[in-house]
Amino acid sequence: MINLNFPQPVHDISNFFNHGQELKKAQDALRSGSKRLVIVVGEREIGKTSFQNVTMEWLRELNQPPYLVDIPMIGNIQTVDELALEILQGLFLATGQTFADMGFVQPEQLQTLTDPDIFRQMMLKGLPDPSQPIVIRIDEFDTILNPGHISQENIHKILSLVRHLVVAWKDIHVSLFLSMTYIPTPTEPAFWSAISGNTRVELFSIIGQLLQHAELIPLQPFDLDGVRNLVEGIFQGKAHLDGDALAELYSMGGGHPYVTKLILHNLVGLYGVERMEIVTANMVRHAVGEALQDRRMAFVFANIYQVHFTEDQKRVMLLLADRHKAISSGELLSHGENTVRAAEELTRRGYLQRNQQQWSVRAHFLHQWLGQWDLFKLELEKHNPGSQSTSRFDEGQHQ
DSSP: OOOOOOSSOOOSGGGOOSOHHHHHHHHHHHHSOSOOEEEEEOOTTSSHHHHHHHHHHHHHTSSSOOEEEEEOOOTTOOSHHHHHHHHHHHHHHHHTOOTTTTTOSOGGGOTTTTSHHHHHHHHHHTOSSTTSOEEEEETTGGGGGOTTTSOHHHHHHHHHHHHIIIIIOSSSOEEEEEEESOOOOTTOHHHHTTOOHHHHHHHHHHHHHHHHTEEEEEOOOOOHHHHHHHHHHHHTTSOEEOHHHHHHHHHHHTTOHHHHHHHHHHHHHHHOGGGOSEEOHHHHHHHHHHHTTOHHHHHHHHHHHHHHSOHHHHHHHHHHHHHTSOEEHHHHHTTOHHHHHHHHHHHHTTSEEEETTEEEESSHHHHHHHHHOTTHHHHHHHHSTTOOOOOGGGGTOOO
C-alpha cells in the first residue's frame, strides 16, 4: 500500500526519507544526557515537524529514554508563565504526576512561575530522579518570538527562561529540541526593528550566548537524488518514474517535500496504483494541473507568501510569476537594490536558483500557482505599479 502521509506530518521513521545525516546529528546530541539546545531550522512545510516526530519516537525506543516533554503547538502562548506552565504540565505527564501531587489544586494557581527560581524548584520537585535527562520538544518556537503579537518584555523573559534551562541551571539536565523557521540573528530586521532600548542590548547578549550552546540543524529542499529516494521509498516498487518524469517532478517541486508530495498525491488520485507501473512526464504534468486546483495547498501557499515573505521578496516572486521565465540581475536592479538582496535571500531559503546573472524559481509549481492566484493581479500592481500582467493563466491555460 502506498502511504504518502499527505498532508499530515510523518511519525514513523520508516516513512521518513532523506536527511539521514541530520537525524544522526540530532539523535547524538539529544541522547548524550548533557544539556543541549538543538534547533531544527527550515522553511514552512520543509519537514521540521516530521523530523522532530521521528526523532522523539527514536528517543522513546531507547533502553533508558530521557523524560520526554512534548509541546507541539504553542501558538496561543503569549507570556513566560504560560510557557513555563506548559513545560511543567508536560513534565508531570512524562513522570506520571499531577499538580495535586505537587500541592496545587489547579494549574491556574501557579501565578508565581514568572520567577525563574520558583519554576526551577517546581521542576526539581516534579522529577523522581533529578539526574535523569529531560528532552523538551517545542514545535514552531519562533511563533512566540513575534514582536507583532507578544510584548518585547515577554520575549526577553521567554529567552531568559531558555537560557536558564540550557545554560545556567546545572542541577537540571535539560535539552531543548526546537523547530524554527528563522532565528532572530542581527540579519533579521523584521524582528529587531520592533525591539528597542535596553531590551535590544540584552536580547543581543542572550541570543548570542544561546547560539554558542546551540546545535543548528538546517533542513534544505532535496536534490534530484533526494527526490528519487523519496519516490522510491513511497512507491516501494509499485510504480516507477522514468527519467523524464523524475526530471519533471523535480522541476515542478524543486525538491520541496510538501510540493513534491502534493503532486504525487494527485498523481495517485488521477491514475491509481494499478495504472502507474511506468509514470511518464506527461502524467506528472496532468497531476500538476490537478494539484493547482487543490484547495488544501492554496491556503498553505497563500500563508507562506503573505506571512513569510518580506515586501521585497514578494516583489521578486511576483515578477518571476508574471514573466514565467528567468530574470536578469540587471532587471532586478532596475527595481532597486533591495530587490536584488531579496532575490539573494530567497535563493538562500531555497525558493529561487541562480545561474550566473539569471534568477529563476526553484519550484516551478510555485510560480504557476502564484500566476493563477485570485489576488495575483492586485498584488502585482501593489508591488510593481504600472505592471500589465502577462501571465498565461489570464487566459485560463494550465499546464
